Amino acid sequence: MDYLLIQVLNGVQLGLLMFLLAAGLTLTFGIMDLVNLAHGSLYMMGAYFAWTLIGWTDSFVLGTLLALPACFLLGVIVEVTVARRLYARDHLEQVLATFGLILFFNELVRAVWGPDGKSIAVPAFLNRTVNILPGVPYPAYRFALIAVGLVVAVVLAWLVARTRLGMLIRAGASNRRMIAALGVNIELLFSLVFGLGAVFAGLAGLMAAPIASVKIGMGDDILIVAFVIIVIGGIGSIKGAFVAAMVVGQIDIVGRAFLPDFLKTFMGAASASAAAPAISQVLIYLVMAAVLVWRPTGLFGQRS
Amino acid sequence: MKSTLVGAAAVAAILAFGLPPALAQQGVKIGFVSTFSGPQAAIGEDMRRSVDLAVEHLGGKMAGKPIQIVYEDDQFKPDVGKQKSEKLVQQDKVDFVSGYIWSNVLLASLKTVVDEGDTILIGANAGPSQIAGELCNKNFFSTSWQNDQTPMAMGEYLNTKGVKNLYLMGPNYAAGKDMLAGVKRTYKGKIEGEDYTKWPDQLDFSAELAKIAQVKPEGIFIFYPGAHGVQFLKQYVQAGLSKTIPLYQVFSIDAITLPQQGELALGTLGAQEWVNDLPNEQNKRYVADFKKKYGVYPSYYGAQSYDAIMLIASAVEALKGDVKDKAKVRAEIAKANFKSLRGGFKFNTNHFPIQNFYIQETVKDADGKMTVKTIATAVTDGKDPYYQKCAMK
């Protein structure tokens, strides 16, 4: 029973991390209709900024807190120089341009920080286990991750549902031209939204760093998962991104934890060991395909 | 305006293309294919540093002829690796090709170099079983190992240590499967579980680690090369498992990853054919000079690359610089008459080395830096299990 609880928590933590990454993506896609392949690069930059700032300030908390405005700034710069000119364009041209940005950022990181990966250590105060139930230890850092993820989700929900900015975001997702016609400073709004997306992506990157590593191209493969999540959830929907991320997180963990044993019940041990990882790799795509067949615009997407 | 643009581009193209061959000198030209971009670039960098150091130790010359190394980036893609190999052989007309970290890149490039190009390839890392067996070639030599040998060595060691059961983890791709299969070849205890994780990227190992915590094996065996080794180790320690279940690894903790893994790696045991404290003169010099020049320890990737250059040098010197007769060059290379960083060095019939494998423990050195130390010899004069499939006898 505790084992199951631990695996569920693992799924929650993974899902929340993915949600952070997907939230920014679904915002830019939903409101600005922008396919931003460079979102993974923003994830990577967040981790690298954090590494540098933690090194300078010698404090995990201070370093990460400073990294967030740095990500925001980076997001705004990218928006003003490149993204802004792409809103009116075809998705394909957006793909081309943001693909170019990925190449640029990967090489930039290599030139500035070197080819070796970097490491961010789990801060000392979180470097222990916590007993979630008596006798059931769980890494404290991952708990912190869950906590931060939930806080961000709540803040985002509040932002979208109860603030003026959120209202503009929701309106913009439905009908961009209308809010421009109503006199809202669209340019500022879009810069803000893009910057916000960059902050979330960077936050995901720097939070993942102590668990994983800070390396060139770390955002490129995760990006695909993020796209799968926002498609499952429905483009433009934060709620959708949240639900989809949690679902994907659970399925991924549960798949890896229980699939081999499940397969062993009707397959030989060797085939089960071989089949399980293969299935678990394509699992999220199968889920996405199934959702799209049932709801062609995702779970909470706009019906056209 | 647009036509001038096109014209300028054409001129630039011709210049760029025409120049490299023109810069070729009368020397010994060695092509080196490795990964210099992307997340695994650190490995390529280590190899390049070692090759540069080897050239420096040789005084920049082999048999009086200047050495020219042409580095090419395979970008971790087999088709790019093949393309670059083609370029080295067909355009740059190198005398030797070396490098190749990854099995799939090597397999994709093999024919181009050794058959179509009739050029000698000294593999400095990848050791796929196909090339040790049915694809063995008179032009191919390895200064590394065959993929199965290293985990097999670990398996032997675990037997002698009396580890009764083991949990295996590795990434779900060819090399990962080979490594786990390799340890199963020799390990006689019980396999409690076998997990193949996503390749190329699994961010989070929590599910598998939770499983291991449940099963409570006597040891975990892993293969997570490069950056993945850093990721796994961190999570293994964070899950509290480092206190209860010892970690046995191949290719996952080395001089490249240790700066990032730091003290988390203390006490882990690994197997490899080269450790930086092997007690021979040339190794001491190599490690000392590398550390002095670059501030970090070299890894086995680098040591294997250094050996490749020294092997080539021995053949070139023996032939007094005349490398035109390929058959003679092959014969000299096969003699392996050079001072390897591993001490003695000889080739098996399939041109893979017959060598010892050592067990190393991760420790802190006198300066407080993380490094590895030899604690045992797991295998002596080990041969790979595929050489009999090779047609060369």
Add this chain to the structure above:
Amino acid sequence: MPAPWRTPRGIITVLLLLLLAVLPLLTQAFDQRYLLSVGTRIVIWSIAAVSLNMILGYGGLVSFGHAAFLGIGGYAVGILSAEGYESGWMQWPVAIVVAVAWATLIGALSLRTRGVYFIMITLAFAQLVYYLSSGLAAYGGDDGLNISRSRFPGLIELRDKAAFYWLCFALLCATLWFCSRLVHSRFGHVLRGARSNELRMMALGFPVFRYRLAAFAIAGGFAALAGILLANDGAYISPAMMSWVKSGDLIVIVVLGGIGALFGPLYGTIAFFAVEEFLPPLLDLLHRGWGEYWQIVFGPLLVIIALYARGGIDSLLGRRHA
């Protein structure tokens, strides 16, 4: 209206095709064997890019899984070769049929979606094929498989680099010709019309879904042809042929060259390969050691082209008629 080949674009295109046609003779004369290898690869990838242009450029269907068809073509040939069926007459048709069948199947499912959802679902199916081939341990998994080239006894020896090149070039010309006929046929007009205004085409009574499905299947078949040639070029197959990165590269190539332009994919492929080959040595000329970081230049170059050269390279060559 001047004859199509008298325009700057026309002249350049004709020169390009002539250059490609005689490439083996040139490379032999100047002893540039490597250039022939590069040329072969350009020609093969151009076939793949033209096939993508059929649905993406003209049909507006952004398939992010196109590389999977290359993989299917390559693997069909590779697996048959490994199992002892080396005759090209048997391998090639089987490979194309399998690819067309698969394209029809996933097209039927994917074409129910629109926009980015279509992109993602085509990606999903491609990933499925990718992971499946990675899992085929018998055929190398992701180590890949070295294979023997297809045999066409008495007709052509594919190991002959020049002969192989000319075969690829001939197939490229055939593909371009077919694409041109397709685009100007009624079928093509329906497809292009549906790209601009789907509702209107349906209102006019055209079963748009069926037209698109047919186009998708045809494009898959031609992509498989490119895959077959790729497998024979290197005598090697691996899942890397169909990674999503390759699908992305194809999209970049088609957009770079000019969407919906007949020779756009050709320009795009040449530009893409040319940059990879020539930019590093060029940068090294400026400053030694800079060549390694060529992507710092290439990336922004793509951004600039996306922003300022609408219509890709094709648009740089002059205005188009019709």
